[in-house]
Amino acid sequence: MNTTDLYHDSRVVRSLVDQIHKASRGLPRSITIMEVCGTHTHAIARAGLRHLMPEEIRLISGPGCPVCVTPVSFLDRALVLGRRPSTRLATFGDLYRVPSSSLSLETAHAEGIQVDIVYSPRDCMKLARENPDELIIFLAVGFETTAPTIAALLVEADQSNLSNLMILPGNKIMPPPLRTLSEDPDLQVDGFLLPGHVSVVIGAAAYAFLPDEYEKFSAIVGFTPADILRGVLEIVKQVKDETPCVRNLYERVVSDGGNRNALALMDRVFHPCDAEWRGLGVIPGSGLTLREPFAHRNAERIDVDMPPAREPAGCRCGDILKGTLDPPGCPLFGKECHPDNPVGACMVSSEGSCSAWYRHEKRSL
């Protein structure tokens, strides 16, 4: 049995569930634990972990799906850019079906805008070389997990003198929204399951402010059911002992200081800027934009007429991303808004809370 199998092993999972139930009995009150990573959202729903929790523990999803937190105005701009002559958009698959104020990239593609889905930002090098007469614009979204590879792409493009490649900067970083959520008086989150992939890059030390400044309980966890349950058990223990800390339970890949090379590369290409998060509003220093030496690759600088952004009427994605509403609480959920006709972004990506909930929870509508 390899390590991954062990983390999926049903005996391990059952034993952890037992331990969580036992540990929760002595809790002074019910606790709310938020995950802030789309892959955690997906994994929790797929394994049905919410159903295995004792009633004292509530698991909620936060703004961890990079596509979901991307504001409508970003996609609007992408579509306006995509309509310019000799332009080809490149995107991660998640973004493809997200509605903008008008079309999604998918429907725009059917209408003739050129859109390529890439697995890795580096695929854009190939696109740029194969289409020398076109401008390739990569829609740069994602957290600290995608930012280093996008930075590497731009460095490589400069080194190769590839002039027909730009990005539309939309990357975000995780610590600032964790502050915003911790400060939100409407949101009573006791503990955070911290994102495994992001932590590989930024390191465990980057979250020290959670216990130090906000007395939040937290654990960095991986993505198997056992990983996530270990995190829940750890947070329950911290609550009982009243010892808030950042416990690194994804120690097989996450270090205290993170990936120095990746961080240096990010810092060389990007600098923090204020950024709009769907649901959370503008958060200071939470976005990444290009430093001056790379400004010639910033597609935001292309002068275009932007229509006013329209958030879909009735959509409660914002509250769902903040964790103040569960997906079924949205009046559109499962009615106008379902995976075949997503109204809000949370219904599109399999990491989105609404999509994960719709797909995996047993329900009768």
Added chain:
Amino acid sequence: MKPERLIQLAHGAGGRAMQSLIRDLFLNHFQNPHLEPLSDAAVLSPISGGRPALTTDGFVVDPPIFPGGDLGHLSICGTVNDLAVAGARPREITWALILEEGCPIDLVERCVISAAKAAREAGVSIVAGDTKVVPRGRGDRIFIVSAGLGIVPEGRDTGDHRLSTGDLLILSGPPGDHAAAIMAARHGLAPGSLVSDCAPVNGLVEALFEDKVDVHTMHDPTRGGLTAVLNEMAFRSGLALRIHESDVSINPAASTVFELLGLDFLSMASEGRILLALPSSHAERAIRCLRSHPLGRDASVIGEVLGPHQDRAPVTIKNAYGVERVLDLLSGSDLPRIC
């Protein structure tokens, strides 16, 4: 080095180039008395013994060559399998090529040879064909369109209306190897031992009927994988279905590919597997029969048919931790995720 021979528009123009393609390649490899006259239509022998079954399919896989097969092989297996799971004995196949100008002739030849080999393996004849060439940029090297004719012997019926409460669901082997092999080839991943499961399953199906297994219904989980097939069965029959995740064994190499690319193995295509439903009293015999055949060595019971459903999500999957969740159809294609 000899320059690579490429398909030109002339190969589809009806002149000498096309004739040479037909005679040297198609006739040479597909040889059979119905094809050889090269008349406008293949006139077949009279058919008796059951109801004719007719199917058609298009094949546009990228890349056209993948670990364990190619588009030619796939086109015959896909057509044969659609007939076989309908309870038919496949007989004749038509085979049309849509080639893109500039497609290497070696690729066409490879697909023709594999199609001929798969046809021999499945015991079918390729009796009619067509070749079209589209200008460069208007196609993607090679597309294949097929049709297949088979006979459903008297007394056989594998329609979903036969699905009954209490039936067991059996899968003939691990799901998704075909999709995993394609994905690995597409993304330049080293596939290791991973090969497509692409194979004609008519022999496996006939073995079940010869063993007098009362197959209620049967499908090949191709596009959309198990998820799609189970949902179609549930909607057509009005019955709810449940599968057990820990009973669906998956090839570890395929599992790695899906995990790496963020795809769900339950929605991934197989091209040489069958899913059947039958009364529980026949399950043991069916498993024994399947496992004695090379294509069914890993056959196992994966779930059961429940009662009538009112739910709009009639298929569920129970995981090893005892949690039951909905197994819903994909919306659009399964898009790769960021993280």
